[in-house]
Amino acid sequence: MVLRRLLGPNGLTHHLPSLDHHHPPHNMVLKIYGVSWSTCTRRVALIAKEKNVPYELVELDLAKGDNKTPAYLAKQPFAETPYIDDDGFVLFESRAIGRYIATKWAAQGTPLIPTDVKALALFEQAASIELTSFDGYAVRYAVEKIFNPQKGIATNEDRAAEYLKTIENKLDVYDQILGKQKYLAGDELSLADLFHLPGGYILVKLGKDVFDPRPNVSRWWNEISSRHSWQAVKESA
Amino acid sequence: MSLKLHGFPLSTCTRRVAVVAKEKNVPYELVVVDLLKGEQKSAAFLAKQPFGQVPYIDDEGFELFESRAISRYIATKWADQGTPLIPADLKAQSLFEQAASIEQNDFDIFASGYCAEKVFNPRKGIPTNEERAAWLLKTLEAKLDVYDQILGKQKYLAGNVRPLTSFAYHILIMAVCARRLQEITLADLFHLPYGALLIQLGQDLFSPRPNVSRLVAAQMLSSGLIVDWIVSNFKVVE
Numbered sequence: 297m298v299l300r301r302l303l304g305p306n307g308l309t310h311h312l313p314s315l316d317h318h319h320p321p322h323n324m325v326l327k328i329y330g331v332s333w334s335t336c337t338r339r340v341a342l343i344a345k346e347k348n349v350p351y352e353l354v355e356l357d358l359a360k361g362d363n364k365t366p367a368y369l370a371k372q373p374f375a376e377t378p379y380i381d382d383d384g385f386v387l388f389e390s391r392a393i394g395r396y397i398a399t400k401w402a403a404q405g406t407p408l409i410p411t412d413v414k415a416l417a418l419f420e421q422a423a424s425i426e427l428t429s430f431d432g433y434a435v436r437y438a439v440e441k442i443f444n445p446q447k448g449i450a451t452n453e454d455r456a457a458e459y460l461k462t463i464e465n466k467l468d469v470y471d472q473i474l475g476k477q478k479y480l481a482g483d484e485l486s487l488a489d490l491f492h493l494p495g496g497y498i499l500v501k502l503g504k505d506v507f508d509p510r511p512n513v514s515r516w517w518n519e520i521s522s523r524h525s526w527q528a529v530k531e532s533a
Numbered sequence: 534m535s536l537k538l539h540g541f542p543l544s545t546c547t548r549r550v551a552v553v554a555k556e557k558n559v560p561y562e563l564v565v566v567d568l569l570k571g572e573q574k575s576a577a578f579l580a581k582q583p584f585g586q587v588p589y590i591d592d593e594g595f596e597l598f599e600s601r602a603i604s605r606y607i608a609t610k611w612a613d614q615g616t617p618l619i620p621a622d623l624k625a626q627s628l629f630e631q632a633a634s635i636e637q638n639d640f641d642i643f644a645s646g647y648c649a650e651k652v653f654n655p656r657k658g659i660p661t662n663e664e665r666a667a668w669l670l671k672t673l674e675a676k677l678d679v680y681d682q683i684l685g686k687q688k689y690l691a692g693n694v695r696p697l698t699s700f701a702y703h704i705l706i707m708a709v710c711a712r713r714l715q716e717i718t719l720a721d722l723f724h725l726p727y728g729a730l731l732i733q734l735g736q737d738l739f740s741p742r743p744n745v746s747r748l749v750a751a752q753m754l755s756s757g758l759i760v761d762w763i764v765s766n767f768k769v770v771e
Binding site: 373374387389390391392396399400413414416417418420421423424425427428429432466472473 | 583584595597598599600601602603605606609610623624626627628630631633634635637638639642676679682683
């Protein structure tokens with residue numbers, strides 16, 4: 297096998313075994329096709345940073361309809377952002393991409409997915425909680441308060457209040473869980489914790505710091521939101 | 534029986550776990566949590582599942598909740614029996630994760646929201662918000678139009694070709710012929726409970742979309758022969 301040296305934009309070098317020495321050298325930097333300020337794009341960038349994986353962000357202009365062209369839809373048929381192109385392997389859905397990065401580069405950066413069957417199951421429980429009990433409501437709240445008005449649709453204040461109340465009830469349960477363990481999946485940081493950051497940050501920016509009043513949640517939120525990886529991408533991927 | 538499933542027979546999430554257990558030939562004992570009597574809000578239940586929701590499992594003392602996490606645990610712990618439901622190869626597994634994410638973000642949110650408006654809310658004395666129900670249905674239909682495109686090119690939601698893990702074997706296969714392995718995964722099965730409920734509510738969104746309709750899940754829903762169909766029809770497509 298021929299060892300090929302990679303130079304990422306940070307000047308990091310990675311040695312990878314060549315899969316086929318007849319192919320010409322590829323540009324091996326992970327490409328993220330997304331929107332630098334969007335939650336989902338930043339979710340992917342966050343994981344890449346946490347795993348020390350260099351990436352190139354290809355910025356899409358949604359106002360110009362970059363996500364609706366036939367070429368784009370061929371990669372992401374739901375017309376959503378982001379998707380990645382990792383040396384020809386195309387993948388969308390930010391959490392699937394996060395899992396791919398955490399798995400492919402498992403040996404570098406922070407470990408983010410456990411391998412033991414039970415620890416893995418508890419991670420999957422936490423990852424499911426993030427989606428079913430947090431992100432859905434945080435995003436819907438942001439839609440009512442920010443994205444709808446941007447599109448000329450008036451905020452439904454009743455519904456927004458309902459979403460906020462649901463988040464608060466769920467975070468009361470988080471507070472119990474995080475009183476017994478350091479992170480959502482156990483005592484080790486995982487993808488499940490990091491996945492909360494983009495949605496949670498929107499709430500904080502909207503003046504709804506739902507974490508602060510709950511001591512264990514507050515401790516957890518402060519820890520994960522002060523990580524270098526999040527600080528690097530929290531405003532822009 | 535090692536696996537105890539604490540849930541409610543009519544609950545979608547409980548049935549999601551049951552389908553996967555059956556698919557993997559894993560016997561389980563259903564311990565009924567009486568939702569109609571509010572048992573899920575009792576202190577004893579909340580000590581096991583702090584969100585007050587069904588189901589949770591107890592596998593010889595190991596407790597777990599969230600139906601998709603439980604499903605993944607069953608599919609992983611008993612990987613060697615029943616139908617393989619999570620691919621091992623990195624790229625195939627990532628395409629499975631993409632499909633599992635699609636199921637939650639593009640199907641479950643709208644399907645469960647619609648069912649909540651039409652079924653679960655009225656049961657709790659909350660009237661149906663017809664405008665909201667209509668919007669949820671319309672959004673779900675638009676998503677299923679995209680499913681139909683995807684499923685026009687591949688048999689299941691997670692894909693077509695399974696990249697082979699061994700490099701040498703890969704070369705051999707490429708040299709001999711294009712071999713296509715088309716595999717059902719958890720991502721397809723996760724759709725079943727709300728899909729079935731939608732059909733019961735008279736919203737058969739699957740039949741009008743030829744490729745979606747062809748999807749194993751939709752065929753099983755209309756025939757009612759869920760488990761038998763999977764077991765007898767899962768095969769390698771050459």
